[in-house]
Amino acid sequence: MVGPKFLTLIAQNMEFAMKRTLLLTSLIFFLQSIAFNLYSQDLTQTVRGSIKDKDSRISLIGATVAIYKDSTLLMGAATDVDGYFKIENVPIGRYTVIASFLGYSQIVLPNIIVNSGKEVLLPLAMEESIMKMEEIQITAARNRGEAMNEMATVSARTFSVEETERYAGSRGDPARMASNFAGCQGADDSRNDIVVRGNSPLGILYRVEGVDIPNPNHFAVSGSSGGPISILNNKVLGTSDFFTGAFPAEFGNSTAGVFDIKMRNGNNEKFEFTGQLGLFGTELTAEGPISRKKRSSFIVNYRYSTLVFFGFLGVNLGTTATPYYQDASFKLNFPLKKGGNISFFGLGGASSIDILISEQKPDEVEIYGDTDRDQFFKTKMGVVGANYSKSLNASTFTKFTIATSVEIQNSYHQLLYQQTDMSGAFVLDADGLIVIDSLVDKLRYNFQIGKTSANYYINKKFGARHVVKAGFTSDYYRFNMIDSVYNDGTTYDWSVRWDHKGDAVLFQPYLLWKFRISEKLVLNTGLHSQYFSLNNSFSAIEPRAGFRYDLNEKNTINVGLGLHSQLQPMYTYFYHISDGGGGYIQHNKGMDFTKSVHYVLGHDYRLGRNMRIKTEAYYQQLYNIPVTVQPSSFSLVNQGSGFSRFFPDSLENKGTGENYGLEVTVEKFFSKKFFFMLTVSLFESFYKGSDGVKRDTDFNGNYATNLLASREFQWGGNKSFSVGAKITAAGNKRYGPVDTTATVAQGEIVYEDATRNSLQLKPYFRADLKLNYKVNQKKVTHEIGIDIVNLLNTKNILKLTYAPDPSDPSAPAIREEYQLGLLPIFYYKLDF
Numbered sequence: 001m002v003g004p005k006f007l008t009l010i011a012q013n014m015e016f017a018m019k020r021t022l023l024l025t026s027l028i029f030f031l032q033s034i035a036f037n038l039y040s041q042d043l044t045q046t047v048r049g050s051i052k053d054k055d056s057r058i059s060l061i062g063a064t065v066a067i068y069k070d071s072t073l074l075m076g077a078a079t080d081v082d083g084y085f086k087i088e089n090v091p092i093g094r095y096t097v098i099a100s101f102l103g104y105s106q107i108v109l110p111n112i113i114v115n116s117g118k119e120v121l122l123p124l125a126m127e128e129s130i131m132k133m134e135e136i137q138i139t140a141a142r143n144r145g146e147a148m149n150e151m152a153t154v155s156a157r158t159f160s161v162e163e164t165e166r167y168a169g170s171r172g173d174p175a176r177m178a179s180n181f182a183g184c185q186g187a188d189d190s191r192n193d194i195v196v197r198g199n200s201p202l203g204i205l206y207r208v209e210g211v212d213i214p215n216p217n218h219f220a221v222s223g224s225s226g227g228p229i230s231i232l233n234n235k236v237l238g239t240s241d242f243f244t245g246a247f248p249a250e251f252g253n254s255t256a257g258v259f260d261i262k263m264r265n266g267n268n269e270k271f272e273f274t275g276q277l278g279l280f281g282t283e284l285t286a287e288g289p290i291s292r293k294k295r296s297s298f299i300v301n302y303r304y305s306t307l308v309f310f311g312f313l314g315v316n317l318g319t320t321a322t323p324y325y326q327d328a329s330f331k332l333n334f335p336l337k338k339g340g341n342i343s344f345f346g347l348g349g350a351s352s353i354d355i356l357i358s359e360q361k362p363d364e365v366e367i368y369g370d371t372d373r374d375q376f377f378k379t380k381m382g383v384v385g386a387n388y389s390k391s392l393n394a395s396t397f398t399k400f401t402i403a404t405s406v407e408i409q410n411s412y413h414q415l416l417y418q419q420t421d422m423s424g425a426f427v428l429d430a431d432g433l434i435v436i437d438s439l440v441d442k443l444r445y446n447f448q449i450g451k452t453s454a455n456y457y458i459n460k461k462f463g464a465r466h467v468v469k470a471g472f473t474s475d476y477y478r479f480n481m482i483d484s485v486y487n488d489g490t491t492y493d494w495s496v497r498w499d500h501k502g503d504a505v506l507f508q509p510y511l512l513w514k515f516r517i518s519e520k521l522v523l524n525t526g527l528h529s530q531y532f533s534l535n536n537s538f539s540a541i542e543p544r545a546g547f548r549y550d551l552n553e554k555n556t557i558n559v560g561l562g563l564h565s566q567l568q569p570m571y572t573y574f575y576h577i578s579d580g581g582g583g584y585i586q587h588n589k590g591m592d593f594t595k596s597v598h599y600v601l602g603h604d605y606r607l608g609r610n611m612r613i614k615t616e617a618y619y620q621q622l623y624n625i626p627v628t629v630q631p632s633s634f635s636l637v638n639q640g641s642g643f644s645r646f647f648p649d650s651l652e653n654k655g656t657g658e659n660y661g662l663e664v665t666v667e668k669f670f671s672k673k674f675f676f677m678l679t680v681s682l683f684e685s686f687y688k689g690s691d692g693v694k695r696d697t698d699f700n701g702n703y704a705t706n707l708l709a710s711r712e713f714q715w716g717g718n719k720s721f722s723v724g725a726k727i728t729a730a731g732n733k734r735y736g737p738v739d740t741t742a743t744v745a746q747g748e749i750v751y752e753d754a755t756r757n758s759l760q761l762k763p764y765f766r767a768d769l770k771l772n773y774k775v776n777q778k779k780v781t782h783e784i785g786i787d788i789v790n791l792l793n794t795k796n797i798l799k800l801t802y803a804p805d806p807s808d809p810s811a812p813a814i815r816e817e818y819q820l821g822l823l824p825i826f827y828y829k830l831d832f
Contacts, residue, residue: 048086049122059083063101117781117831153546154560155245168726169768182663182679187641189819193226196257198685202640203256214407218351223569231349238264246560249526255596266299278827300330325351339391348382413443445483500574504534520550558602565593610671625655633756657687676709701731724770732761793822
């Protein structure tokens with residue numbers, strides 16, 4: 001396993017490299033900018049796309065698309081016999097695009113950015129109006145920020161690629177972007193784990209192109225949902241949804257939140273490229289037509305860790321432990337005749353780091369993880385799949401997805417025995433390195449989980465009022481887990497903790513019904529079921545329901561409720577203990593699903609077209625949480641963040657918990673070159689272990705507040721400069737008094753069981769700043785930016801750690817471990 005200082009290591013590497021390269025990059029870009037100003041000409045681009053019925057996916061012929069600059073109509077077009085539209089020679093800038101069609105609700109898309117380097121592609125879906133043809137009037141679009149999923153009524157919002165780039169401190173990562181939303185907060189600056197409404201990050205589900213995928217992060221530890229660096233690349237993502245509670249019945253195996261991520265299609269008429277150099281990677285994206293006549297396309301992205309390139313250039317990163325990672329994504333799309341479509345998609349990444357304490361000088365030891373061992377850690381994940389969809393008729397649409405995925409974690413530790421002199425000081429060689437007496441194998445593990453997934457649904461529209469969707473998700477798992485640890489200081493032999501090969505199936509059928517009672521009143525209902533073949537866990541019926549009522553043009557009321565269930569982390573089922581006769585027992589293989597009932601009441605108040613106040617109150621009742629058979633404070637509800645696995649005693653599904661809170665979002669959407677969002681979350685999160693005592697969960701910070709703003713400045717027709725800022729203030733994690741005797745004996749922090757989570761770390765505060773400068777040239781767009789994380793270098797406490805100093809036994813062995821300090825992240829991007 002990677003030690004808790006792993007991300008501090010990455011941060012120090014990046015900050016050092018930043019200082020050596022930012023000046024050179026800025027100088028190059030400044031000279032380029034001067035060159036761009038030596039000529040003057042009108043810069044334009046093409047805006048095009050398609051319009052389909054939202055439910056049946058049939059093409060809408062003759063729909064109109066208009067482009068507005070402020071409130072002035074600039075130009076427009078109508079869709080052809082295949083539902084496509086094309087508007088050429090659109091001057092670069094920001095626009096509002098409005099799509100209209102007789103008998104359908106209007107679509108309003110504000111802040112469409114037109115750059116010279118890439119065409120703007122808009123795949124649109126319109127919802128049929130339930131009013132009679134002659135009664136239809138032009139009306140405003142539904143509330144901006146609402147989820148694309150028409151079955152969602154509460155605790156959901158859509159997010160775009162632009163949002164992942166606009167928010168300061170988000171680093172282009174969907175998870176870090178979502179941590180700014182009401183009800184969400186990051187568990188750790190150095191990772192993108194998300195705590196949603198006080199729930200463990202274990203409750204987060206990632207779905208890509210219709211299938212549930214493994215943890216999509218580099219350096220991901222078994223059973224977690226986050227990591228330091230996301231494998232998801234926003235350059236291949238389309239507009240997607242994020243749910244924080246009471247989600248529709250098509251989503252299962254999650255009790256906290258869902259990312260429903262779509263990959264966009266490549267440009268099917270023109271070849272386009274994006275190159276980017278930044279501290280998190282050097283990457284290239286290519287897209288274009290496979291066959292212009294058949295409108296087929298491809299998009300592919302590859303990224304390689306920039307820290308390696310800096311090493312090749314001779315830049316001193318201050319350490320020999322360099323994180324290596326690379327990832328790739330692709331999508332191939334092939335429209336077929338008679339309303340059919342087939343696409344192939346994939347994403348994956350590999351990462352590794354060797355933390356070699358044995359090669360460090362004494363004054364370098366403090367910047368690494370565990371100081372008593374060399375650590376080697378590798379991870380891989382990948383998923384490839386295919387989608388087939390078809391409009392069967394004017395009211396019916398069906399889609400089938402099949403995919404295969406894999407996740408692998410591999411770790412190897414060697415204990416160091418270092419030579420010391422008579423005084424206890426380390427013996428150094430001629431190069432100033434500590435002399436190693438011996439290296440002893442301490443730990444080896446290799447966890448592999450493969451999965452074959454299938455997802456099918458059929459969507460049927462009965463007139464304009466009723467939509468029924470029925471389908472299933474099936475996952476066939478294959479497990480191969482081996483883990484052993486050397487018992488130094490006790491029995492001096494090896495103990496095998498995992499040794500399992502096997503398979504299992506998770507099957508989830510669902511049914512949804514949308515009833516549009518009127519233009520103002522919508523009812524969404526559904527049923528979900530879940531079966532796990534490993535231990536025959538079965539959640540027979542999970543009802544879901546949502547209700548939305550538009551009181552008037554400014555006010556909307558939302559209500560949602562649902563029962564949700566989730567598997568435990570896969571590796572916990574196969575951890576084993578000795579049976580006393582030379583064999584072993586997988587004592588937790590029979591764990592059932594954790595379950596949670598969600599209740600949500602929401603209100604939206606719209607202050608004009610570009611501003612809203614959204615309020616949601618919620619209550620969540622959790623049960624069936626695994627807790628220890630022997631009375632203790634342990635509960636699985638507190639696991640799921642950080643780089644460590646856990647090794648539970650015998651567990652049973654008798655734990656309970658509850659979360660409740662109030663969330664407020666005040667949001668001014670980007671207009672008049674300005675955006676801001678204020679989110680305030682007040683919440684409580686409690687649980688009971690097998691000892692029956694009600695306690696705060698580890699993640700009960702009580703409050704979280706985010707203030708984000710950005711301002712864009714334009715001049716010269718082809719240049720823009722943006723300034724974005726974010727301030728976060730939140731309650732920190734819970735902890736308890738340290739059991740000093742047990743801590744010294746085990747060599748790591750052990751808390752007193754009876755008083756667990758009776759204390760709280762000091763409040764968390766962080767300010768981020770993002771600056772970017774963009775220049776449009778004919779057929780090329782240049783952009784340079786810097787995202788400064790923790791601008792004020794605030795020392796936020798992450799956790800307590802046990803780290804005795806061999807050279808100074810009198811020094812405190814228990815100390816505070818801090819979150820990331822000041823971290824400037826630069827990038828240079830070229831679209832052409």
